[in-house]
Amino acid sequence: MLTFTLRRLLLAIPTLLLISAVIFFMVDFAPGSPMSDIPLTVPPEVRAKMMAAMGADKPVHIRYILWMKQFFWNEPLYGIDALLGTDFAQGAQRIISWQSKVPVFQLIGERLPQTLTVMGTAYLIGILIALPIGIYSAYRQYSWFDLAGTFFSTMGFSVPTFFTGNLLILIFAVKMGWFPTIYDTNLRVTDWDSFYRMAMQMALPVTVLALFNAAEISRYTRASVLENLNQDYVRTARAKGMTEKTVLLKHVLRNSLIPVVTIIALGLPTVFGGAIVTEQIFKINGIGAALIGAIHVSDLPVIQTITFIFAVLIVLFNLIADILYGILDPRIRYD
């Protein structure tokens, strides 16, 4: 298990390097570079100084290595400094946003809590809805509950979130007036009143995302429980005279949750990335909105960093899913 984990960790390094190169060079070929926005009246020597100040005068491979060093060395040092109050970084160069002149990681730190609150809640609720539906659908295969559940899950990932989101806004915010349409990022939960307002503004985006996540997870749960229900050990358990409750909830559930757990782990990066659309609809000031905003003003460092962070998260959770699978299912140890 340990060797397997180590090998996968080592394999992740070239993958990440390759992805970082793809992202960096693709974004760097952007025609919308801020250099082209410098007015022509600016004298050439001033222009050269401006470019030097933005670090854009060096050849592209030097900038790539510099960016990698900033991403993997300087920024973690600043992170440690911020946590422990030390001074390891000693003023090393950080990745700076061209638009706001603020370190990109500080920007992300400001945006991340909103994304995590809304998307994390939605994912959790999605899992909590999906598991019972998936299990019961499989247990009563082809019953009306199963048909309804299957239809619900097919609906869930066929109807795009930008439509469900707007539909919910239309019905519950515009027509009924129950919920606010726009998420207020400045709201701090201090007492019951602000907690209530927080819950109200989170209700719609969380519903949209929870339904979407629940659709996918319940499908996997159903398939996995179905597969296990036909196994020999279930017949044995029933033959021993165990109650249906024990058979289903102890024997079948434990085994069928193994692939579901890995699916949940694999889906976690989309909690960060897939929320781009939802944040746009409900005007949540999160990390996805930061990416879209940066794309529209061609703020290259922010685009590169956020996209690469998403990639790191995907690789990381792939690794976690693989290891979890090995831990949970002794038949699939990779030694």
Next chain:
Amino acid sequence: MTDATIPPAAVKIERPRSQWRDVWTQFRQHKGAMVALVLLILIALFVVVGPLIWRIDPNFIESDPVKMIRLRNKGPTWDHPLGTDQLGRDILARIMFGGRISLAVATVAMLVAIFIGTTVGVLAGYFRKVDGILMRLTDMFLALPLLPLLLVMMFLFRDAAAAVLGPSLGTFLLIVLAIGVTSWMHASRIVRGEVLALKEREFVLAARSIGTPSRRIILRHILPNVLSPVLVAATLGIASAIITESVLSFLGLGFPPDFPTWGRLLFDGVDAMRTYPDRVVWPGVAISLTVLCVNYIGDGLRDALDPRVRGR
């Protein structure tokens, strides 16, 4: 002795059944998929034949300003069954035209993805030498953050593509290629698995032992046998391509405004959602219904093509 009661004339030799007839028989058992197929054909007729009957130009704007202002934002009338938008354009015609583009983008993007996926999958499965590197490539693509990357690609290359090929064709090709290049990985993994198993079968061995070159073994013996998983992957690929295209359009990084797709129409409708909710609802219903139908057909196809399920 029930057999003896059958008169000899009634005993007829059953005609040999082809594989595709079996598949069709099994497919018809799946009620959801059949309903979805009928609906999808209706939608396709609506967007393909519809504009031939409903002959209003979707981009027609009245040149006389007084008339134009009178035509704006009208509710449903006989002249305009779904009303008109803020520039007096007929919404029914726009939805038909938008559907054409959405479906065309999805189909072509799926073909690109399936072509790349099948090629990579067959090469990786058949030639051991390139297997490792091609599968690492597939893994790398699977680890890319696709939506952010698609947005960045659209933003970076849209103007360049529009400058070379014109705004509509340039955007079309760019979207199709971008979606195709970022969604071939599942197809390639499925195909590789199938090819790895097929390669060891006797008929491939027989073909090889009479000296058939690899190219012909792949084309004549391997490819026809991986057709069914590829078909299922292709169907589901259309569904995800429709959604991806409309997400790009919805985020304002898809087609230009005078080139409506369903996603773009929805995006345009959001601004006036409070006053004219139907402008969001119609394109949204169109997208959802199409994707739902395609997904159901994919499910039905998967069941019909699976020999373990077939004939039950």
